[in-house]
Amino acid sequence: MMLIPGLAMLIIFSYIPMAGIMMAFQKYIPNRGLFGSPFIGWSNFKLLLEYPDIGRIFFNTIFIAFMKIVAGLVVPITMAILLNEIAREWVKRTFQTLVYLPHFLSWVLLSGILIDVLSPSSGIVNQVLGLFGAKPIFFLGDNAWFPYVMVISDVWKEFGFGTIVYLAALTGINPSLYEAAEIDGAGRFKQTLFVTLPGMMPIIVLMMTLNIGNVLNAGFDQIFNLYSPQVYESADIIDTFVYRMGIQQAQFGFATAVGLLKSVVSFIFMSMSYILAYRVANYRIF
Template identity: 50%
Template structure:
């Protein structure tokens, strides 16, 4: 690079720095609002990462992180050799996939249907009813499910018996337990998950629909050629983010509804880690399990993000 080029580069960089400083001074209050969020992630997300080291050690609470004996990959080898972990991992993967298949499109479909309601009274009433389950804890929802699905006094089984069929023990039957888990999760989250899509739908230019009507496009044509393409970037980003939690099936929900009768299909990584880590004090082993789960989620996010960007859609980075 010539001397003139170097000087022009330095001058342009100084100009950029001055603009950044002026921007910071102008919007200092907005940057100040970011501080609590940044501190939250540093204190509760990044600093605790130091604890991951115990996955490679035989951790002792008396010796501490640094002084505990280093064992390398021993806990990971034990994890892959444990038949119980294989069962737990397969249960977690199946329930996560079921939730992704049924739970991810649910808010999209609900938002599209709600967007077509023209009377504001009905639209707001439906929105309120759909949002309400999100604000109920799984303890409350679990209690409701136990009562409603009871094989002796539950409303659902009374209706089944009225139709002439035998009652079903939904929460104690391996064939029905996963269905209850997925259906209750969709019911609880579908309204709240639709908020982002409703916001994206509100941002579509109405002139696009007016032009489509002039060209003779019906509702289905407008949906496929205007609404869906406009929502697609939002759908892609949320899909990538959901894959980051693909093995997080929800500890509270599973723990409240799980019982020994359905351990073979309902025991997941979160409940397994709780039993082995908290009740059995296997801290190093369960940290290794958690690290393995996080590594899978990270790999999935990276791969899917690259695929989506190659398809011409925006990724998360």
């Protein structure tokens, strides 16, 4: 009985909309509906492969997503190790709470903050750079800077949440290993290198393999709220491209074909990640 509401929402919002996949093989006409629009086979997919910017869009997606995955592993692990070295519990919990708070803020709110902070005319970042004689940088309007701003801001927002996972992994390390290392003359750095990191390795490998499934998810909410036409060259990803084609230009069939292709590739990567997680980290979903 308790599962019925959740199952109902899953069926209504996840399974029933799958009928819309038919649009990928149609020249969808809204007034004719899903079952009245003409069937055109693989034409939308052929158009997709011939689209001049599709290679760049896939590259942007994979490039930004890959950098987020790498940074999203390195930064939380480092932060968890540093927090674990703090002796006073109240200080540790205070820092943990502060870095965890941005996770609860939406990208709509954070995008407004970032636009103000990174403004080339009045942003605090450019004002600080100006003190050192640097010229103003249009971080959100320069193709060379935009992808890295996306990665840094995403890591800042989410690394506190990831830190909790690795702090939990640290609690599972046997304290006697640190005592034995200290007796052998190992300082804090060598204890971290030879006790802490090996003890965290199973969860690190698990998180790394599971993140393979997100290699085509570069963050629609973040990029949509921060990008502009002048940075399409480096900022346009699959999800924003689907939004523009489907919602703004009303090419519903073509947009559905792009989204379906992304879903199929993501499914393959996700299946691979779970297989690797089982074989490498002995992690099983079912």
